[in-house]
Amino acid sequence: MTLRALFVILVFALLPLSAAAQDRSSVEQQFQAWLRNTVWPEAQRKGVSQQTFDQAFNGVHLNWQLPDLVPPGSPAQTPKRQRQAEFGSPAKYFNRGSLDGATVQGRRMMRAYAGALAEAEQTYGVPGRIILGIWGRESAYGAAKIPHNAFEVLGTKGFMSTRASYFTDELIALLQIAEAGHAPSQAMRSSWAGALGQPQFMPSNFLKYAADGNGDGHADIWRSEADTIASIARYLRQHGWQTDRDWGFEVKVPDAVSCTLEGPDQGRRISDWAAMGVARVNGRAFPEHESRGEGYLLMPAGRHGPAFIVTPNFYVLKDYNMSDLYALFVGHVGDRIQYGLGDFSAKWGTVGGLYRSDVAVMQRTLEAAGHDVGGADGLAGFKTRRSIGRWQEANGQRATCFPDAAMKPQLR
Structure with a gap:
């Protein structure tokens, strides 16, 4: 291959990258304008100062690695893969490491924070074991690394995601938290969805449900285990937890x-x-x-x-x-x-391996036949599961109530 030919190939290979970089640069400019013209007026109306706003977004840019993004001008699509573990294979979600790790450490935390757990149960009626179950799942009892800049996450998702208005509201709530000085300066880290602290509260939930569990006058879900315990209990109580019922x-x-x-x-x-x-x-x-x-x-x-x-x-x-x-x-x-219970008696079958786009096609077919699947979102929620069962029964099949690959040719 001649040197000239190699040069031509390299030029053409780089063209899509240059176009993409230019497009992203344009979108970044739109994002910065959106922060100034849309987010700032609403934040100011909620009592956020210019200083807090400027500090929050100093050096913040769009994070293109986040899931479910819809850049301006792009059609919304059902993603082929779902990164959130809650929507994957049940067997994978209940894996040995997750179960044993949450259980063993949970027993240690039950002993270490017996007083705070008892106080929370007395105040809010929520059993300590349930609080521990949430705390362990959300942040490994505070040990999990919280990877993202919360303003970057909520800014990006408020500007260009499939639930933009929801994340914009959460971004405003996050600015209110910063303005009030609730969080230590280094604590504005979040999950990919914008959740904060040991209980992984969304910002609006912090404003509604964060509780002072140790009596120091502050609700600190970042550094205080007692406040974390009380905040989880208060959230559950406010959402209707019944003290006389199990789960x-x-x-x-x-x-x-x-x-x-x-x-x-x-x-x-x-x-x-x-x-x-x-x-x-x-x-x-x-x-x-x-x-x-x-x-x-x-x-x-x-x-x-x-x-x-x-x-x-x-x-x-x-x-x-x-x-x-x-x-x-x-x-x-x-x-x-x-x-001290062990595993569930029944075993999880090999299910949950379909693309969300495959499940969404099935859902739309079922909807066209009059079934309520709860929306064609590609997720096998209870409405989708039972709709599949009803379709199976109507077609003379044994109802299994879960989507599988064999159904794809029939439900398309």
């Missing part, structure tokens, strides 16, 4: 009970579930006070994994993170910490 029970669901009965909108008395043949895996009867209360069938992997009867408290846990697997992990780890 749920692993059960066996007979074949005669359809998996399409899953969901918080299809609840019935737990005694009625028992009369249908749904039984606890440990062979014990449901507690009498629980039997009188309402329960809901939960099958996160359809017929391919463990099944549960859960209480309203399960959906309070889900308010913390809108994932069935998250709420289930928290409740399960809490039980392991306090009661």
Whole structure:
């Protein structure tokens, strides 16, 4: 190859990169203008000073590595991969390391912070084991590294993400936190979604629910374990935690009970579930006070994994993170910490390996047939799971209530 030919190849190879760099430079300029013209007036209206605003965004640029970004002029698309663990394979989410690590360290924290946990339970009615389950999952009891500049994350996602208005509101709340001096100067670090501190509160949740657990007049979710414990408990209480109910029970669901009965909108008395043949895996009867209360069938992997009867408290846990697997992990780890329980009786099947775009195609096909799948977002939530089961039953198939690759040719 001649030197001239090599030069021509290199020039053409670099053209797309130059165009992309120019496009990103233009978008960056739009971002800085958006900060000045949209974010600053609203922040000022909420009492944020010019000094706080300028310090917050000093050196901040768009972070193009964040998920679910929609640059100006780009169509919104369902991503092929979902980075958040809560929406992946159940077996992977409940892996040995995560379960054992959260349990072993949780027992240490239960001993170390027994007083703060007891105080939180007395004040808010939330059991210490549940607080520990959330604390462990969110930040490994404060040990997890929080990687991102929170202003960069929320600025980027407020400017160009699939939920831009939500993240813009969170950005304003973050500026209010900075203005009030709630956080130490080095603490404005967050997850890829903008969550803060040991309980991983979004900024608006900090403003609503952060609590002073050690009585020093401050709610410090960054450095104070007592404040972290109290803040998690207060959040759950404010979202409706019922002190006289557990979160749920692993059960066996007979074949005669359809998996399409899953969901918080299809609840019935737990005694009625028992009369249908749904039984606890440990062979014990449901507690009498629980039997009188309402329960809901939960099958996160359809017929391919463990099944549960859960209480309203399960959906309070889900308010913390809108994932069935998250709420289930928290409740399960809490039980392991306090009661020494082992793994679930049923094993997780090999499910959850489809692209979100594949699941979204199935969802749109089901919607066209009149099913309520909860939105074509590519995630197999309970509405999608039971819609698949209803479609299977209508087509003479055994209902498994979970999307799999074999369905793709039929649901497209």
